Amino acid sequence: MASGAVFNLSHSSLLKILQGDITEWSVDASSDAIVSPANKLMLGGGGVDGAIHRAAGPQLREACSEVPEVRPGVRCPTGEARITPGFNLHASHVIHTVGPVYDSDVNPRESLTSSYRNILRVAKENNIKYIAFPAISCGVNGYPFDEAAVIGISTIKEFANDFKEVHFVLSADDIYNVWVNKANEMLEKA
Numbered sequence: 001m002a003s004g005a006v007f008n009l010s011h012s013s014l015l016k017i018l019q020g021d022i023t024e025w026s027v028d029a030s031s032d033a034i035v036s037p038a039n040k041l042m043l044g045g046g047g048v049d050g051a052i053h054r055a056a057g058p059q060l061r062e063a064c065s066e067v068p069e070v071r072p073g074v075r076c077p078t079g080e081a082r083i084t085p086g087f088n089l090h091a092s093h094v095i096h097t098v099g100p101v102y103d104s105d106v107n108p109r110e111s112l113t114s115s116y117r118n119i120l121r122v123a124k125e126n127n128i129k130y131i132a133f134p135a136i137s138c139g140v141n142g143y144p145f146d147e148a149a150v151i152g153i154s155t156i157k158e159f160a161n162d163f164k165e166v167h168f169v170l171s172a173d174d175i176y177n178v179w180v181n182k183a184n185e186m187l188e189k190a
């Protein structure tokens with residue numbers, strides 16, 4: 001994974017923007033998690049969610065199937081988050097969220113902010129200190145990269161004191177460049 005760009009979130013925490021495959025992400029700590037942008041049933045989908053399920057192994061699907069449905073066909077509503085173990089991943093946990101579909105969500109900005117906030121709340125409740133995000137909703141869900149980067153970085157900033165390191169692991173060149181540019185505008189370089 002490329003070393004990327006590093007910023008200060010607070011005096012004791014860092015934001016790192018890395019280019020690579022989030023399924024290969026590992027840190028030298030057990031209090032860690034990666035984020036999976038799932039669908040509402042949480043049983044695996046395409047994109048990064050599919051890659052995370054393949055890398056974690058079938059136990060991840062089994063653990064997801066045990067998450068109670070809040071209504072038929074919905075384990076995780078849009079903007080919420082659920083946690084499971086990471087199984088065969090290097091990361092010890094997966095935090096699943098359902099990000100907004102940009103063209104059909106009534107308030108995509110609010111839903112994406114809510115996804116980030118609920119992920120960080122669940123992570124904090126589980127004593128996670130290192131967490132890696134992909135670009136939630138920036139694939140098939142069609143969210144504009146600039147706005148998604150600003151929402152992601154500013155919401156993470158609200159939780160700066162609760163984590164040691166927050167990473168974005170971005171596979172696409174164009175998304176990586178947008179994230180680094182926005183972080184340069186919003187944060188101080190470490």
Ligand code: AR6
Nearest residue numbers: 021022037038039045046047048136137138139140141171
């Ligand atoms: N590592 C890091 N980033 C990746 C990887 C990877 N291995 N693979 C893809 N990306 P998407 P969404 C990037 O479509 O828009 C699924 O079917 C990709 O380039 O995975 O939130 C779910 O089940 C893009 O920038 O997620 C949901 O139904 C970003 O990850 C729905 O798609 C997110 O792309 C979620 O859509």
